Amino acid sequence: MISTNDFHTGISIELDGQVFEVLEFQHVKPGKGQAFVRSKLKNLNTGSIVDKTFRAGEKVPRAHLDKKEMEYLYRDDDFFYVMDMETYEQISLSADQIGDGVKYLKENDRLNVVLYGEKVIGVDVPITVVLAVAETEPGLKGDTASGASKPATLETGVVVQVPLFINEGDSVKVDTRTGSYIERA
Numbered sequence: 001m002i003s004t005n006d007f008h009t010g011i012s013i014e015l016d017g018q019v020f021e022v023l024e025f026q027h028v029k030p031g032k033g034q035a036f037v038r039s040k041l042k043n044l045n046t047g048s049i050v051d052k053t054f055r056a057g058e059k060v061p062r063a064h065l066d067k068k069e070m071e072y073l074y075r076d077d078d079f080f081y082v083m084d085m086e087t088y089e090q091i092s093l094s095a096d097q098i099g100d101g102v103k104y105l106k107e108n109d110r111l112n113v114v115l116y117g118e119k120v121i122g123v124d125v126p127i128t129v130v131l132a133v134a135e136t137e138p139g140l141k142g143d144t145a146s147g148a149s150k151p152a153t154l155e156t157g158v159v160v161q162v163p164l165f166i167n168e169g170d171s172v173k174v175d176t177r178t179g180s181y182i183e184r185a
Contacts, residue, residue: 002062004037004054012044012063015052019044019063019116027056044114044121066115067124072105082111093120101125103158104176125176130185131155133170136162149181 002013007025014020020041029035035056042049054060070082070091079092080102093113095102097120101111104125112124136152149161152172160174162181171185 001059004039004058004060005056007037007039012065013041014061014063015041018046019065019121020050023049029056044116063116065121067112068115070111070113072107072109072111074107075105080105082113085110091120093123097121098123098125100179101176103179104129104131104156104174106131106156127177128173128175128182130171130173131158133162133166133168133172136166136168138167 002011005027007022009022009024011022012019013022020043022039023042024040026038027035028038037054037056037058039052039054040049041052069085071085073081073083073090075081076092078095080095080098081090081092083090091113098105099122101123105111106129109126109129111126113120114122114124131154133152134155137150148164150164150166151159152162152166153159154172154174158174158179160172160179160181162172166172166181166184173182173185174180175182
């Protein structure tokens with residue numbers, strides 16, 4: 001059990017048989033009446049976000065989540081197969097379980113799979129990935145300092161805006177949270 005006074009961003013709790021992650025919280029002490037904690041929670045099963053208010057000091061069960069490092073092996077239609085690095089057991093994940101990280105996955109990438117008991121409730125894709133540029137317009141000499149950008153299709157099929165000096169075959173570092181170009185790799 002954990003007290004609502006000990007809430008912090010990223011902590012996981014159990015409510016009504018569901019697992020929630022605390023996205024935001026605020027301790028409120030009104031001039032009159034009892035203090036309370038206003039929170040914004042994300043349901044890790046459905047992805048929905050709810051606002052919930054707790055009494056200050058109220059106890060809620062803490063959800064114990066396990067993170068396992070796994071290696072992405074291959075894709076078969078709508079399923080993505082990953083392998084546990086310790087037991088070599090393979091499991092399949094749906095695109096919904098992986099989320100937007102699907103666009104940046106390539107074979108042999110390492111992922112952190114979040115488990116609640118035996119159930120997969122999420123996947124943490126690396127924050128940055130290095131991908132090769134598969135297709136883009138050729139860069140022109142002298143366009144390196146203009147600050148303009150052009151679309152580039154990367155090896156996984158995702159399209160990212162890159163500076164004009166990036167050419168086909170170059171490797172670029174991409175932020176998977178925003179889908180933006182960081183630097184040439």
